[in-house]
Amino acid sequence: MSREYLKSAVTFGFFLIVISVTMAKLHGGYLADDNSPAPQPSVVSHGDGPLGISAHLVQDKIFFGGDGTVSLALTMSADVAAVSEDDGVSQHVDMVVVLDQSGSMSGQKIEYARQAILDLLSGLSSQDRFALIGYADRVWCYADLNYATDTNRLRLQNLIRQLAPGGNTNLGGGLQEGINTLLTADRIGNVEKVILISDGLANRGIVDPESLGNMASLAIEKEFAISTVGVGEDFNEQLMTAIADRGAGNYYYLANPQSFAAIFQQEFQHAKTVAARAMEISIPLPDGVSLLYASGYPVSVSGNRAVVHPGDLLAGQTRKLFLTLQFPTSSEITYRLQGLAIRYLHQGNPYTATFPTPFQIACVNNPDEVVASIVHEEWEQKVLQEDFNALREKVALELKKGKKQEALQQIDSYYQQQNLLNAEIGSAKVSVHLDEELNELRDIVEQTFTGSVQQVEMQQKSNAKSLQYEGYKERRAQK
Template structure:
């Protein structure tokens, strides 16, 4: 090849290389954007080694994380209904006035493309502002400020009206959610927890989610927690009414920055592993398959669950597909489902020491937290039934189980959980007035409900 031809090829190469480099940068940028603004799945065992001769309990953890930012995705229009309790008890502690201030503040965050409905309920439910864009803010503020506290609590009728308003304009291109606030017990109309939960579940299946806000000490925390979980939303316990504004603002921000909706996780264990206990709020077990509903996640939020599994005894060797994990979800503004999946293997070994050497201490630490909160949840339900001795027995047995997980039990976080559990165990038989007992029960149950996001 002569010198002229070599120089020609060099010039061509020098002109092409920058273009190739630029193309590679675009490819890498696209790849990074594609992974950064989508849901992430992480699954792991507390140890990928199992002692073949005497297998003990192990923990499988699944973590789903929403992206920190929504990238280039445009903000999806909101289709909201605020359903407010205006029963007589809302006059106490200035609760209704705090709610009014929070509702007006939320109103000011809406955009022209958003829709809003306002429903008040006491003996009956009233649609004060049918679902529509908020074009006359002063009129809306006047309606909110005119609310008065009187009558009973027809929570069911309030829910029905709220869902009807949102359903009229529910489309895949909008985020549809009902925000329900209550400070009391459902004592008029539908009063069954089961019927109310079924009502919410049916709407969630149609794409309308629900978040609940319990104010004060007299509301039914079991009901509000259950319908928020069934409704793919969040349950908030507001023991100080003056914090209503910041909490409603937090909920509005999470709806506005919704990253993934209707998240469902399915875990299928291999035949050599058995499900012993599931640590999640809403789940179903069918043999070796566990289905968990994580609901909706805003940008930067995460949900975590664990399964305590019991390995069967078998010979040493690798076990592929010990667990298969799949996640399905929707992106706001789209009706096309997306999915993630992962598969985990374990190794049965004759070397008992290798099991400990391969331990994931963070998974074990969180397992201890899950165990503690599960125990407190069960103990709280026993206290509700007046069975303090059973509550104390549940907490004592859980403490022994947690202490047996040596690496986790040594951590400050787990020690703090044990201290809280001991404190609750001591208070179970302690004489308290009704308000003290109600506050403690609500705090314990709310913590157990929220631990999924630990």
């Protein structure tokens, strides 16, 4: 491979940084000088919280005159014992279900939804609380947030069996009522969750996606979570994903309404086993530096910091997220990044994890040095988790728009870039991935646009939603 060709690849930003964390207090800072960084050690911070947050700097050089992109791989884990009843502490749940009752929910959808809610109720303890909201043209509060006692359970069961569909989709009204129902109740320390269900497009009340996302973002401020469930092929998956992301919850795609019960049970069990909630990753942004991507999560910027809310971490769970920053490359200097922190709640108590050792990134004029600084295993995982699933989401959008050639071009461009660098790194896993998984992705694109006009229309919807959902889950390490 020619040095010029490799230089082109590096310029496009094939650069990684991985950091490591554990507990302490937030502090920040930034320095730049013209010295190359020393080899980066693993970093372990202080603290007595239940999370283990660790990794190391896997690449410490970017190319002079390149795009300056740097990825931070952040690994967070919680031991199974982080949530245990052995010490007499049990987590209880406040669950608000917001159900789409528009006309398109008729038939099996409403039948399975009713049964799933009944099954959920049967699993609640008398210390859990439950509320039920319905929406169509109007919004109905069927049950305020109350304890799941035998008396309340019986009343709710009779009510749920009578739920019927009809009308349009006032999704925004239902979401707002669900949030209000949770926040106007006494807060007793339970893990609080709203589950929003929809099978169609918002066409009544508030329909603007940005406004609906802003509504959901109240969950972060008030320290609860909003999860969303899209049913069938006619809802807006980008909107439902955005509401879940802005609401620090999870998004689910149900092609078949028979899966309602499994999703409700999964959300309930997740709420019972949360080790860290209201998680916030705070990233320092020195002058000229920006955070481009955060494993698909929304990024907000305030002053010289970027903030990401990655949802919850469950007991026994490990998640690795990739944060992609961009540094200036107009001078051969070394950047020192210090002050990245993670804040979260564990059983109602606040904790902060920080990085006491600065992470150093050198801008150099030799592409060989840049490539040599890559830790192969970390680059390999970034390709398979972050890059490929970002590609899936891009291809899904092109399928949704009916743009076959653009979808294939996205795949070809991805192949060329990753294959170019892998010729230097030599990852067998990436080689297999570029051969097998990309061929599967091409086959999906081809199949989407094969058949009658009606078949193609349905295949566009279903394949776009399936691809987007797989990319969403795996990019955010929610498998």
